[in-house]
Amino acid sequence: MAKRDEYSARHLSVLEGLEAVRKRPGMYIGSTGSQGLMHCLWEIIDNSVDEALAGHASTIAITLHPDDSVEVSDDGRGIPVDVEPRTGLSGLEVVFTKLHAGGKFGGGSYNAVGGLHGVGASVVNALSARLDATVTRGGKVHQMSFRRGEPGTFAGAKPTDPFTAAEKGSPLLAAGRAKRGVTGTTVRYWADRDIFSPEAQFMEDELVNRARQTAFLVPGLRITIEDRRGAETSEQVFQYDGGISEFVDHLATDGPVTGIWRIQGHGSFSERIPVDGQMTDVERDCEVDIALRWGVGYDTTVKSFVNIISTPKGGSHLTGFEQAMVKVLRKVVEANARRLKAGNDKLEKDDVLAGLTAVVTVRIAEPQFEGQTKEVLGTPAAKQIVNRVVSTELEKRLTSTKRAEKQEAAAVLEKVVAEMKSRIAARQHKETQRRKNALENSSMPAKLVECRNKDVESSELFIVEGDSALGTAKLARSSDFQALLPIRGKILNVQKASVADMLSNTECAALLQVIGAGSGRSFDLEAARYGKVILMTDADVDGAHIRTLLLTLFFRYMRPMIEAGRVFAAVPPLHRVEVIHSGRKANEVRYTYSEAELVTLLAELEKKGLRYKEPIQRYKGLGEMDADQLSETTMDPEHRSLRRIRAEDAEAAERVFELLMGSVVAPRKEFIIEGAAALDREKIDA
Incomplete structure (x- = not known):
């Protein structure tokens, strides 16, 4: 051995x-x-x-x-x-x-x-x-x-x-x-x-x-x-x-600031490779084809490809593209600083890429990839060629004297400067907040019912529909760790509205202020003041609509809260069944949370020979419950049920929100007509 x-x-x-x-x-x-x-x-x-x-x-x-x-x-x-x-x-x-x-x-x-x-x-x-x-x-x-x-x-x-x-x-x-x-x-x-x-x-x-x-x-x-x-x-x-122009149009989900710009060009470079066992210099061509557009949103979608192979982790071509974008826009903004009121601050990459949807493609013979999975382009020369092509063509576009192109260029410059100012303001606000303790913060909305516990992880914010439900919720909550914020009626649909409209809306602004972590790109999850945000709306059509509007606000401007699993929907009961017991034994109250659950409960009672009071109470609003009932069924952590809101596929969720809540009506109408046949009219709560 x-x-x-x-x-x-x-x-x-x-x-x-x-x-x-x-x-x-x-x-x-x-x-x-x-x-x-x-x-x-x-x-x-x-x-x-x-x-x-x-x-x-x-x-x-x-x-x-x-x-x-x-x-x-x-x-x-x-x-x-x-x-x-x-x-x-x-x-x-x-x-x-x-x-x-x-x-x-x-x-x-x-x-x-x-x-x-x-x-x-x-x-x-x-x-x-x-x-x-x-x-x-x-x-x-x-x-x-x-x-x-x-x-x-x-x-x-x-x-x-x-x-x-x-x-x-x-x-x-x-x-x-x-x-x-x-x-x-x-x-x-x-x-x-x-x-x-x-x-x-x-x-x-x-x-x-x-x-x-x-x-x-x-x-x-x-x-x-x-x-x-x-x-x-x-x-x-x-x-x-339509090629990659049509691709960009497919990827973009927000409203346009510009049309789709096409940037094309090529360059050549020398590469030393082994030929028949000897290192030999060969001339290579690199074709660059880019389509891009800026939208009103702040999310960035940039997809890069080499010979139609996706490079999800980028590489030299994407680096060249981003560097050229920042360099050219900095140069043009500095030349127009007075008109744009840009001051002496410099654009950063995030300012330039905010709201950008782009497809970057290069075609090279025998490109160098990092690994067989081809996720990163390694050919060094691609960086310089893409940089040169983008720098030349983008500067021409931004300094064009043609009327239509001049208007689009002005809109782009205003957008990137606004993003820069927003980033600087957010940074200053964050620094200011760090210097203050919780008691020194700017005053919260008067309607906020705060909790005593300042521990973020254990605290909960209930967003309650209406003042009537607020009164009951005040008595039902645990004031140690449960805070309440009432909202009146249906808030603004932020999928259709601009950022300015959203910030000027009383309900939206109050919610952002109470959560205290900013909005959009500047949202800081660590600064959020509550560990859980729970949407507590009535169990009717209006309540479902309000919940959808609130989720649209979270998805559009406070998405990290959803991604971190910190947004929930309360599950209030739909029915209250009082089971009658004979003799001195007190009647028992049972709650059900769906029609199917009610049918099952009634069948179970009938099988056991138990009677119940009629009519069965059907809750349509939170205000119909007393404090004990609301606490036991919806707010007490020991007995309640919560639905965690998740967006595992952000791209699919984006499409659904745009379809259901966006400003384009025709696709939504088509969706409703197609789904009408599957609708059970008996389940309409009206």
Whole structure:
């Protein structure tokens, strides 16, 4: 038996071919969970997209099959099937079995692509229980199958069917003839569940978003997604001719300050790369295409891409874009400081990017990515080229003498200067607040009923609908840690209103002041004066509307409170049932919180032979309860129920708020008409 500390050459392992991929899959696809499963799919899809980018494909079809397989088909040129001279294998087998092999290493087949490392298809093949590749090319249909990266033939159509490995040569099968001029590639594979975790699954929402995004980035490309996994087959089609301008219009959710500006340009740079074993200087071209617009909001949405591959963590191209934006706007603001009343203060990046929606794309042959997952562009020259293009074109736009462009430029300058002033004022206010203790703060609204405890974590602020409910709530609350703020009627719909309108609204301003953490970008969660904010409204249509208006205010101007899980909705009871007991035993009061719960309770009482007082009391307002009832059912932490308000998907929540509360009426009307058929009129509380 060898000693534990013995270490010699025979202890070294040499992983060859695709064995390394199966041994260390995380190195190639990031993880073996759902994200890794999706990454494999992106690798196959990106190969088809590269054909479209090169002008050889116009359609891509993605199909999710019920047997856990996925299929990607395109009408590109088709993977070469002739023999590759150095290996003696067909091009199709080389692509799917050899790491760092493909047509994207400077052979002239592609100028700007997403798949660059030559490992995508082969890695997917290595991690698949079965992969079938079908190529239509030269009037023929060719087919090849693989099992965990090894070529061969299956006895049937399932990955579990008997498999015979190819002994020698390429097992390329002739599957038929094709019409003249018809070409393309179809890849269907079954992920190896011995590699991927059991809970890993294809995420349809992520696939849809990626397909839509790709269709925006490659104008005219038609992408279809067909999901056959459910009881009914669903199909979605994406095709856009407007390019990234249409993409920006899709991403933007707030009202416009400017139209969509398009910035385009290119540059060249020299790069030293190995060619035939020697370091050689080669000339590269970098094309820059950017679409952007400023909106009335303060949220920033900037998406960056390299050869249509998303770089969610940015990189050199995004750095160049942001630096140019700040540099140019600083220069123009300084030149117009007197008119804009900007003083001597300098713009910062957050001021410039507030309310900006932009799509930044560059196309480079053989870009350098940091890692196989391609989340960060590393090509240094992209920074200087993007910076130069944006600086030149943006300055022209901001100093243009054309009437329409001049008006938009003035609106942008006013917006960024206003953001700068707001940031400086917020910082000064924060510094002032730090110098004061809680007793020295500016006076709170007179209607605030404060609690005695100053411990933020344990304190609660109840926002109460109406003064009548306030009177009951005062008696029902625990004055140690529960504060009350009444609001009168329906507050301002801030999704439609401007910031100035919101701040001038009495109810909105009082709420911001009481929470004490600012608003918008300057909101400081640590400065919030209460650990929980609880919306306590009546259990009727008006109460639901008021709660929605309050949530709109929180989502738009105090979103960190929602993201931190500190906003709740109280759950007052709907019914009070007094159960009659015979003899000296006192009657029992039971509360129910829904119609279904009431029906269940009444059936239970009937089964036990118990009677109850009629009519059953139906609470429509908080003011109908006495203090003991309100405390027991809605405010006492030991007995109450609270619904935590969450916005897990901020982008989806943004779309819902804009649909339901925004200023554009037509989509909301269409939504109401479509949902009318599903409405149960019996449940309308009116």
